[in-house]
Amino acid sequence: xxxxxxxxGGSWKMTVVxxxxxxxxxxxxxxxxxxxxxxxxxxxxxxxxxxxxxxHREVFPEVPPRVEYSLTPxxxxxxxxxxxxxxxxxxxxxxxxxxx
Amino acid sequence: xxxxxxxxGGSWKMTVVxxxxxxxxxxxxxxxxxxxxxxxxxxxxxxxxxxxxxxHREVFPEVPPRVEYSLTPxxxxxxxxxxxxxxxxxxxxxxxxxxx
DNA sequence: CAGAATCCTAACGGATACTG
DNA sequence: CAGTATCCGTTAGGATTCTG
Numbered sequence: 001x002x003x004x005x006x007x008x009g010g011s012w013k014m015t016v017v018x019x020x021x022x023x024x025x026x027x028x029x030x031x032x033x034x035x036x037x038x039x040x041x042x043x044x045x046x047x048x049x050x051x052x053x054x055x056h057r058e059v060f061p062e063v064p065p066r067v068e069y070s071l072t073p074x075x076x077x078x079x080x081x082x083x084x085x086x087x088x089x090x091x092x093x094x095x096x097x098x099x100x
Numbered sequence: 101x102x103x104x105x106x107x108x109g110g111s112w113k114m115t116v117v118x119x120x121x122x123x124x125x126x127x128x129x130x131x132x133x134x135x136x137x138x139x140x141x142x143x144x145x146x147x148x149x150x151x152x153x154x155x156h157r158e159v160f161p162e163v164p165p166r167v168e169y170s171l172t173p174x175x176x177x178x179x180x181x182x183x184x185x186x187x188x189x190x191x192x193x194x195x196x197x198x199x200x
Numbered sequence: 201c202a203g204a205a206t207c208c209t210a211a212c213g214g215a216t217a218c219t220g
Numbered sequence: 221c222a223g224t225a226t227c228c229g230t231t232a233g234g235a236t237t238c239t240g
Contacts, residue, residue: 001115001182002135004189009109011233015101027202035102039203041233053195064201065240074195081188082101084181089104095153095174111213127222139223141213164221165220 007052008081012037012045017054017075018082024058024070054078107152108181112137112145117154117175118182124158124170154178 008014012034019025019033031042046069049055054075060066071078108114112134119125119133131142146169149155154175160166171178 001118001186001189002111003193004185005109005111005114007189007192008185009105009111011102011105011109014105018101031202038234038236040205040235043203044232059202065203067202074192077188077191081181081184084184085104085108086101088177088181089101089107091177092107092174093103131222138214138216140215140225143223144212159222165223167222 007049007054008078010045010048012042013049014078014082014085016042016045016049016069017071017078018086020055020069020071020075021079021082024068027067027069030069049075107149107154108178110145110148112142113149114178114182114185116142116145116149116169117171117178118186120155120169120171120175121179121182124168127167127169130169149175 015034016030019030025033027039027042030046031037031039034042037045046055046057050057053072056070056072056075058068058070060068115134116130119130125133127139127142130146131137131139134142137145146155146157150157153172156170156172156175158168158170160168
């Protein structure tokens with residue numbers, strides 16, 4: 001339990017995984033997709049996910065530089081979790097809308 | 101997504117929910133169940149969960165004092181998430197065991 | 201394009217001790 | 221029993237600016 005939270009707990013990590021489920025993305029594309037996250041923060045989260053074996057980082061030695069991020073099999077095994085979090089978060093947001 | 105992480109992201113929050121799925125628990129019982137968490141930290145997490153409508157806190161005006169924590173319906177709706185996190189965390193831990 | 205460098209701060213998690 | 225009080229260090233997250 002705590003292990004999972006440690007891997008997944010970062011504010012943007014699961015959002016990153018969610019967007020990578022649709023296929024590899026380059027750094028700036030990911031940055032735009034994920035939301036209002038600064039490059040510095042996104043880089044940290046990506047490095048964490050990489051270290052945890054969730055994300056794969058591939059550098060293409062080109063000009064201009066290209067770096068693609070994709071999910072490892074382990075990362076893809078988070079798909080169910082992403083779906084549940086997404087659903088639950090949606091329901092929770094709705095509930096807030098109703099209560100307020 | 102981010103909403104869900106905000107509610108669930110605390111280091112002990114999902115562990116608390118997990119243990120409350122088995123029924124209401126008193127503060128110290130919960131403290132023992134959850135693990136090496138200090139009262140101060142546990143209190144914070146519980147107050148957060150209460151504010152988010154996940155946990156219900158009931159005080160029984162007795163001597164000695166008794167306070168029971170239980171899940172709200174919203175809290176119980178996290179059961180699936182708990183199960184997935186638990187499973188995934190277990191698998192991840194095993195994988196670590198294999199790789200190292 | 202993909203980040204690194206630098207800086208800041210709020211808050212989180214924790215240790216320890218004390219109390220109605 | 222169920223916390224509160226006080227203190228602490230780390231670090232996560234963010235803003236801004238710069239670069240190979």
